[in-house]
Amino acid sequence: MKRELGVKRELSMPLLELRNVTKYYHGTTPALEDISFSVAEGEFISVIGPSGAGKSTLLRCINRMIEATSGEITFDGVLVSKLRKRELRKLRTKIGMIFQHYNLVDRLSVIENVLHGRLGYKSTLAGVMGRYNREEKQQAIKIIDLLGLREQVYKRCDQLSGGQKQRVGIARALIQDPKLILCDEPIASLDPNAAKIIMDYLRDVSATMGITVIVNLHQVSMALKYSDRIIGVNQGKIVFDGSPNALTGEIIAEIYGSESNDLMVELGEKYAI
Numbered sequence: 001m002k003r004e005l006g007v008k009r010e011l012s013m014p015l016l017e018l019r020n021v022t023k024y025y026h027g028t029t030p031a032l033e034d035i036s037f038s039v040a041e042g043e044f045i046s047v048i049g050p051s052g053a054g055k056s057t058l059l060r061c062i063n064r065m066i067e068a069t070s071g072e073i074t075f076d077g078v079l080v081s082k083l084r085k086r087e088l089r090k091l092r093t094k095i096g097m098i099f100q101h102y103n104l105v106d107r108l109s110v111i112e113n114v115l116h117g118r119l120g121y122k123s124t125l126a127g128v129m130g131r132y133n134r135e136e137k138q139q140a141i142k143i144i145d146l147l148g149l150r151e152q153v154y155k156r157c158d159q160l161s162g163g164q165k166q167r168v169g170i171a172r173a174l175i176q177d178p179k180l181i182l183c184d185e186p187i188a189s190l191d192p193n194a195a196k197i198i199m200d201y202l203r204d205v206s207a208t209m210g211i212t213v214i215v216n217l218h219q220v221s222m223a224l225k226y227s228d229r230i231i232g233v234n235q236g237k238i239v240f241d242g243s244p245n246a247l248t249g250e251i252i253a254e255i256y257g258s259e260s261n262d263l264m265v266e267l268g269e270k271y272a273i
């Protein structure tokens with residue numbers, strides 16, 4: 001199932017690049033300040049940091065759910081900030097998104113929710129009428145199967161567990177045929193077992209399909225276990241960008257400030273400072 005990598009782009013060109021991105025909501029303190037980094041195709045990146053650090057804002061600026069105040073974002077060779085409505089819609093088909101609270105339509109079935117991932121490819125009328133072709137339905141079933149939800153295909157989503165709902169969220173993102181999946185706290189509402197299953201699926205789709213994944217996480221242990229690379233954010237600034245091996249206790253203390261003591265105890269000996 002390996003995706004054809006980088007057909008049009010040069011091999012060395014990043015899939016995503018942020019240059020000096022700053023976001024002010026109100027007032028004089030920015031939620032993001034001068035953020036720059038680039039992401040290669042296929043990377044699995046975790047963004048960590050305390051509550052209010054700017055993780056969610058960062059993710060949402062990438063697909064312009066939130067407009068950055070200044071700076072440039074390039075995705076797949078296109079300058080995202082310049083896109084008008086129709087081009088933006090096209091861009092968003094290539095960027096799947098997964099949310100903490102799943103964002104499913106509870107009264108609809110699993111397959112109907114998954115097919116919603118195709119809406120970006122349709123005219124508004126076809127979307128409203130729920131018109132999906134045979135190929136799309138077959139693809140939906142295949143992906144649902146892949147996420148271990150075969151038994152639930154026609155179940156209403158309000159009858160699912162949190163972990164199953166999040167798997168529907170992943171399936172809905174995958175049917176978009178995305179190059180990038182942004183995950184905003186995907187396991188924050190799940191118990192440890194369901195959280196592990198979700199992280200395993202995310203890691204798996206990234207590895208087998210070559211999809212780039214950026215995931216906001218509260219759990220440093222999960223970031224350490226699953227990521228190729230960790231970006232640490234504090235007060236809207238990047239304070240760490242490197243491999244999990246390079247994330248020392250001192251750096252965790254810098255990222256989390258006063259919250260870091262409990263964290264270090266949780267992480268054990270290796271991170272004690």
Ligand SMILES: Nc1ncnc2c1ncn2[C@@H]1O[C@H](COP(=O)(O)OP(=O)(O)OP(=O)(O)O)[C@@H](O)[C@H]1O
Pocket residue numbers: 025026031049050051052053054055056057058
């Ligand atoms: N819509 C908004 N209007 C005004 N300020 C906002 C808005 N959304 C976020 N902020 C502020 O921007 C800052 C960054 O918030 P953001 O939600 O991006 O952080 P976060 O790291 O994702 O936090 P959490 O882990 O709690 O979700 C915070 O100070 C927050 O209060």
